[in-house]
Amino acid sequence: MKFMGDYPSRQTHSSVEVTDQIFVAAIKEEVLRDEIYCQIMKQLTENRNRYSVTKGWQLLWLCTGLFPPSKSLLKHAQKFIETRQKEPLALECKRRIQTVMRSGSRKWAPHPVEVEAILQNNTKISHKICFPNETVQTFDVGTNTKNRTLCQNIASKLQLSSWEGFSLFVKIADKVISQNEADYFFDSLRQLTDWTKRNKPVKDGATMSIAYEVYFMRKLWLNVTPGKDLKADSIFHYHQELPKYLRGYHNCSRDEAVQLAGLIYKVRFNKDRTQLATIPKILKELVPDNLLRAISPDEWKKSITAAYSKHEGKTVDEAKIAFLKIIYRWPTFGSAFFEVKQTSEPNFPEIVLIAINKQGVSLIHQKTKEILTVYPFNKISNWSSGSTFFHMTIGNLVRGSRILCETSLGYKMDDLLTSYVHLLMNAVNKQKSLPA
Template identity: 25%
Template sequence: MMTRRRTSSCTKDLTDAHGHMSSTGKFSMLEFSMMYYRQNIDRYEALQSSTHGLQDSIKLIETLKLSTIKKRFLTRDNETPKQKKESWSWKEQAEAVKWSSVPLEKSLLKLPTDEMDKEAVECFSSILMFMGDLPMPEPITELDCVFRILKACHQQPELKDEIYCQLTKQTTNNKSSNSNSCSRGWRLLTLLCCWFVCSDILKPFLLTYLQQNAADPSRTYYTIASTCLLALRKTLKHGGRRNVPTSDEITAIMEGKLSKRQTVYLPGSQSGMTVNITPYTLVKETLEEICTKLGIISQAEMEEYAMFALYEKGAQSGADNCIRLKKEEYIMDIITQMRLHQISCTLLFERICWYYPLHYDVISYDCTNMMYHQAIQLYLDGWLIALPPSGSKVPHKLTEDIIQIASLMWRIGTNDDEALHLDVCVEFVPDLVLTYKILSPTQIFDGMAKCLKHLDPMTSTELDFKIDVLDILRRWPMFGASFYKAKCQTEPKLGGKCILAVNRAGVHFLDSDSQKCVLSYPFTEVISTRKILTDTIEKLDFKVGNNRIQKIIQIETNQAGDIVHIIGQYIKVLNSCAKLSS
């Protein structure tokens, strides 16, 4: 009977604010405190001889199993007064990992310097003030408390584990008279989980603490504990958030508003697509969400899409105002960075690889519309047309396709054929068609008038016409290509300026004037790419060839990173397809 009473008294100290039992087993915070908290290390250092160091003390503590400590506590009636004095009190251990309304005198963990110890004590006071367990003197605000904690973890990484331990302590068995204390502690913990990686030593204990609180839906803080667990796992895998949060973001998190609606624009879309993002949402996750909404469900095909940040022109001196976002970046880091610099930024979604066929029967209207507008813009800018050699006759099929595309574009916009005039029809062909006299305005007008008679808007929809345009363009050699202006001095055939084009057929070097393909290499002949950065010039080396003959083509470009990425994406897709077919 005595043993049962003592067990009840013992476990009572390890319950949370709602009576749920905290684990005292493997990787519990109690076990961590026994091995790494200052009070225990100091106690065992006193027992060690001067020839033994801190590591020996820790090893000694690690040999003490939790069951042994329990047994020792439960049999204290049989101990001598000296043994009672020297033994650890179970209650004393429990108090170390439970909520406290009293500021710390020293840090929980043994820190390298006295200055860090002092900062840890101040951070704990900031936690108490933020949670409403300690009066907040003027002019200190709640945001000041949060920023102090974040700043301390950022400037002194050794404090990250300490702050994590402080917050798990304050959210365990919280008996504060302030009803919001525990929830505010959990929200602070959410913030920390989004920004900072804990040490490998603390990791299993911290994960276990969060898993225990997120395992039972009946717990009051089950939802926010699940959020913390998800955020911490992402932080451990991808690294924490890079940029300091804005005051608005901190306020939103502290109010429990973790989800934010964000608009991402697609080519041809005026309103864009709305997605929900959290402080720990990755670019990759947003890409997958948009792809799913568009009807793209294959993971392999999702690799063909990317997101970009479009900055206002002149926002970054000397930099491209449209930057591809890395899949492992956090969306809110990008938004925060723009707000801190007061720069207007728009998020874009585009297809960058065009290896897989266009599944019109599966994908949504929005997806087809996006691909149409993306392809038609490249067409109107003249990138997809290769000019014939000087003096050569323009292929009839090319002129026929140009007139057909112009007619389809007209029908997509209107059914009023009487509005078609000579000065209007030229707006539906690339400028180079007129500049290089591939077709005259009269030829374009006459051809469109004839073609429109066969495009009945009563039997075909706008979507049908857009699909027809895509079906024409996808037969062209440069369809789906990404184009980059460059200079090449190592290849005489290119004569300096050139255009690099990358599509499903491989890597192509085009003449900068005629856009005729001068050199072309399938991906099987692209052995490697290497970026070379200097103070003034960015270069890119292509090693091309086969097992017998190889050579290096070097170009100068300010888009080397994007070129390497797009080539890598195509090779990745090709390898995936090869594995599936084997």
């Protein structure tokens, strides 16, 4: 009644606060779901107030996207909707019940984006998706769209050869969190924003909106060969690998750094030679951190100018692929890097780089970039993480050795390791099920 405007309230509540009061309990307790359907239908029966009726159908639209009525109520709910075909949302509500019966109930109350959309009578919701090359596109996202479906739609629209290894990520403040492909898109968003609200102190009475961005990026680098999927190389691989390269995480020679800097310049400035004079000022954007002082800025400028001249005839996309082809030769290509403090291996430095890639988990000397050891996935028997740590067991659970790390990014390491192991196990199971 509050949502439909039939129950005057002294306090002003946001629409999401009211929809939460209606749906949160019913999502947790299945027995309450029919009650919600019955109350909405009751409020809509013989209701002469047009404003109230419009809001009631908007509420039913939200409800039909969250969970279906029980078997015993289903035919009555369908009959109720079918006898009101003149209502603009009736057909849509009927279709949504079928969809939610097929794909399963939602786990979270409607996200503010969904509530806002239906209040504007929009049943088609568009959401912005950001890409690593700093472009943004909007995609249709239904209340019953799963992350997997959205990933497939994005890959298809961008003409990628496959969406395997890609994932949706949500960026909130300084955290970038990968989304489970089996979850509903709006459920995973709601879960994250609610979690952020719970962990953020808020002044009394203030309603807090959480700013977030959704990214689509490569997460797992299993079948990536530069030049094989030109769209993926140009939009994702180059732009995801470049920042890691410039942070100095790879073991890279000075000659390679010069060649790569020439290609980075080409990608950034294309045919514009006037920027060559500024190379000493923008060295950080061309050369890895750890090599900046290897020679003087003027020497870098001379070498990079010569390297750029060699690549001048290439297109920007060809330069991106040439860059990827050089770093592809390194064992650390396609890695996610984590700087951690390790407390378990006395023979290794206290601060090490951990690289997680298709080979497994590598420990790398932070200064020399030498790979100290590699733990293949099939040797890792267990792992766990918390807000300040990441732990991993190598070999037998009883007699194996443990790697103990202090890091605030344990959640990311845990998620990556789990995702790689799942993908590799699926690949093995597929091979086993193939006819001999």
